[in-house]
Each structure stands twice: as C-alpha cells, then as structure tokens.
Amino acid sequence: MWITRLGSFRAAAEKLSITQAAISNRISSLEQDFNTRLFDRDAREIRLTFDGRLLLGYAERMLELSREMSSIGRTGANIAGVVRIGVIETIVHTWLINFLRRVQEMYPGIELQLTSESTRRLHEQLRQGELDLALQTDSVIGDGIRNTPGGSIAMGWVGRAADWPAEMPPVTLAQLARLPIFTMNRGSQPHCALIQLCEAEGVPTPRIHCVSSISAIVRLAQAGFGIAVLPLAPARDAISNGVLRVIPCTSPLTPQRLMVSYSADLTTEAIQLVAKLACEEAALFARNLEPEYGFNAGMAEAAHAENKTDRSQ
Template sequence: MNTRFLETLVVLARVRSFRETAQVLNATQAAISQRIASLEDELGAELVDRTSRRLMLTPAGEQVARQAQRILQLERELVMSTKPEAPPAGRVRIGTIESVVHTWLSPLIRMLAERYPQVNPDITVDTARNLQDQFRLRKLDLMIQNDPYAESVGNTDYRVTPLCEFPVQWVARPDLVPKGGTITIDDLERVPVLTFSKTSSPQAHVRALFVDRDTEPRVCSFPSVESIIQLVGDGYGIAAIPPVFVRERLQRGELQVCEGPALPPLVITVLSERGANSAVRATQALTTEVVNGFCERVGEAWARRLDPDLPA
C-alpha cells in the first residue's frame, strides 16, 4: 500500500478540501483525486461521500484515516530509529501571537541560536485564529498561541505544552482613572475599551461584560499589541491587556493598573505534531525552558508558569 496515498487521506480528513489538500502536499487537485480513487480501489470501499455538498468522509473513510495516521506515525518512528543521533538541524516554521513578541520571543531565538546553531527559525506573527488555519494546513511546524485548538482535544497526534499565563487587567493613563483606582462597567461605557483582535478570546471576554447592558460599548479591537500600547499611552482609552506588556511605563507612573471587572488570564501554549522532527522537538522543549526562566525572572504578578502535565 502506497503510504503517500495514506498521507493524502489523512490531510484530506483534516482540511476537508481537495484544493487545500493539494496545497499542503504541493500537488494538483487531479493528482489528489486520483490518489483517493486508487486507495478506494485497493481497499474496495468508498472513502469520500460524493453525495454531500460539503466534503465529508464516509464512516469507512474516517476509520481508514485514523488507522492511516497510526501507520504514518510508525513509519516516521521506524525511519528515525535507523538514523544515528545527530544535532537538531533544519528550518523550523514557528507561528506565534504578538503577545509573545513583547515578552519572551527574543530570548527564545537567542538561546536557540546558541544551543542549536543548525536550527533555522522561520517566524510568523499573526492572530491565534490565523495561526491555527496555517497550522492546520501544515504551513507551520510549531504554534505558540492562546486559544484552544479543537483538533488537539483528546488527540494523541499532537504534542501540546502549556507554557504560562499572563494576567489580563485594566490599564490606563492616570488621568483616566477614577478616584480610588477602581473602574466600573459604567466607567468603561464612557470611554473606548482597547483590546485584542475581533477573533480573539480576550476580545470575547471583554464584550461579554456588556451583554446585559443597554449601552453599546466602544470596544476597539486591534491585531497589533503595539497599537494598543501606543493608544493607551496617548490616553485614547482603557486597555484590557496583560500589564507585563507595559512594565516599564507602569514603573515610571505613565500608566496605571486599575481594579475592575475580572477578566480571564491569557493562557499560552505551544503545539506541534507528535511525529515532528528533532529540530521541532528541540525547539518546543527549549521554549518551555525559556518561558520558565522568564516567569521566574519577572515574578508571578506579571507571568505565571504552567504545569506541563495540566490539560491545555
């Protein structure tokens, strides 16, 4: 049985599109269709439901895709077992949210260069949703982000490591803070509220505070953390962000952390496919080490390390 055909079915089961499967495997749609047809002929069963408008696998197709994933994993393990141990090397495509850029990405890249000089990191900075789309299409080897990745829940095909959490609090210029330093929902309705992109979980948490209110809040969403920092520093509004982003401005008194409606922390995880090569595995392990050092250095008030044995 051609393992390339099995890989095609596994990718098709993941992305649910012949066109995107062709993109992932760098092939034509006609070639992808032919591979699936050949696999169906060999197995004597229909794997794709061609009566549905939306691409779906048949029950037999779903079962074969699960078993094919295990076969491909065993094949990778077999190949790796025959190779002598060598230093990790090669390109590692790392996708990360901008929050990481403002905290510990630089130490990670620096330590990666020192410890694994033959590893070449290729960095993509984007929103969590866009990173997940790229990871799903195998355009990323390693994904560092803050939203749950549905495909990894209960799935041993992925290696998910909880890294840290950043408390999300209300940050504003002192002249926008009410007397006593506490911000209420009424206060937040009178000024722009600055937070992350429209597709992010922090933005959803902010909007949820106003669900039962009569006034529509001015929630301003930005994919760029730098934009939020600039605007809150200019006094444009009150930001719902991790204070760790603006530690120096807080220490100088230019900005102030305020008490207010509670918001969930920003929980950061790193994720890769379990069959990833040694360069990806080494980068993921080093990421955990760097984050632990960062959390210890800044203190739990700013960032708290997470137990890697906890579910992500």
C-alpha cells in the first residue's frame, strides 16, 4: 500500500522506518506466495499490475478491519499518535480554537502539530505527505486523500465605518475598484473571487494589496488605508463594534468555501478521528454563526451527518 501511495520502494521504506532491501524482500515474498507479479518496474516509475491492484484492494480492507478490531473497548484516553494539521487564516479566526480544545479533551494522547499556510501551499504539503489534515478552501486531488465539504462563509467588502454611512445605497464594483483594496494572498480564494468578479463585470483590475494575515487586513482597513475584500466571519467583532462597516455592492462576491481534506491512512486511527472532529466542529460553527455572515450550513450539516453514519457503521 505505501509503495503505491508514495510511488517508490525507497519512500515506503522511509515511511515504515525499515530498509529498502526489507521492502523488496517483502514484495518478492508476496509475489512468490501469490505466484504473480505485483509491480511493473522501469527506470522512471513503478506501477501496479492488474493482480497488484486486486491485491491492494484486499490489503486496504484488511488494514481497515484491523483498525476497527483494535478500537474495540478503547476510550479516547487510550488513543495516541501525532497528527499534523494545516489551516488557512479564515479557520484560525473562527472555529480553530474550539476544535483544538475538543481534540485535547476527547483524545489527550493525540499530539497535534499545527501550521498556517495558504490553500495552495497546504495542498502541496498534504500531497507530499508533510501534513495529515488540511482545513482550507478546495478539494485536494491525490491518491489516498479524502475531502469533506465544511460549508462556506460569506465574502464581503468592508471599510472604515467613519468613511461609509450606515444607511447607504449599494455602490458599483467600478466605484469600489477606484480605491486601494486589501485581500488575502495571491491565488487564494478571496483574491481569485475578486479578480473573477472584475473580469465578469468588465472592470479593470484595481490596485490590490495581497496580505497573508486577516488581522493585518482588518487593521489596515480600520486605519483607512483602503477597503478590504475578505470573509466576513473572521471580521465580525470589528463589524459588530462599529469599527468596520460592510459596504453594500451591486456585484456580490462568491462565498469562501471550506474543505476538510485528510490522508486516508488506514494505519493511523488518530488521523481519522481528528478529521471527523474537524467536520463536526465546522457543522457546529455553521449552526451557531449569526445569519448576517451568511454561513452556508447545508454542506457542513451533510458532512456531519455522513460522519455520524460512518461511525455507526
């Protein structure tokens, strides 16, 4: 399974902390036991044969059964492991803290290693095996990776409250595009949503300042250096306190999606459990968020129900 997932005997040996020779011997032994070749090898890559693909399916089922059997009679305190989690800024400023607390309370033996990066970087790290779980905006395409929707958060235009009257008619995209605009990293979902909206409306690309920190964007907008395009939920305190104001626009922005993506490593129970808690926390946040911030709870609730079904099965 690990040779197939990582693409080489060497990488599988490193993952399993054994020698490459031991990996080769195990494959040779399997091929003798089943009297068939499992891999086609050439100078550039190795590929499963037809029989190898059949055997892989059985191997994955055996590992899943082994994991389920070992969990019988175990409590959260008995489960241990390291789970490497990557998150985007939106989640850092919304439900990350509650999620981390739930993991600590339910599974004190699980050690979490946390990093915050852009969605693009988190995709790379998850595919390369540097992360086990990524909480970000888009499905991650790759072998052995599962994706569960976590809903979506309304995107909006915000500016310093002193500069924008409380009761004002919607302004056009062209009017807003004349001002300096702060948003997230280049290539992020908020940045792409802004660019796509301008292209769709035929509005020349405005002056866009890409900043990796939502806190920094909020402070820049509060200081009056420009307006901001960002997910509204992370800025709800500044909006509720009257420091920032949502600017009504005739051209709505695409909501920011949220996605829970994780390595479907059947040998590591901790990853599966933490991923399920992440899906549950996304659904809980959806139910409790104020309606004006436009969280689409449908996908998160569906994911939560799916996870409960998985556990019952």
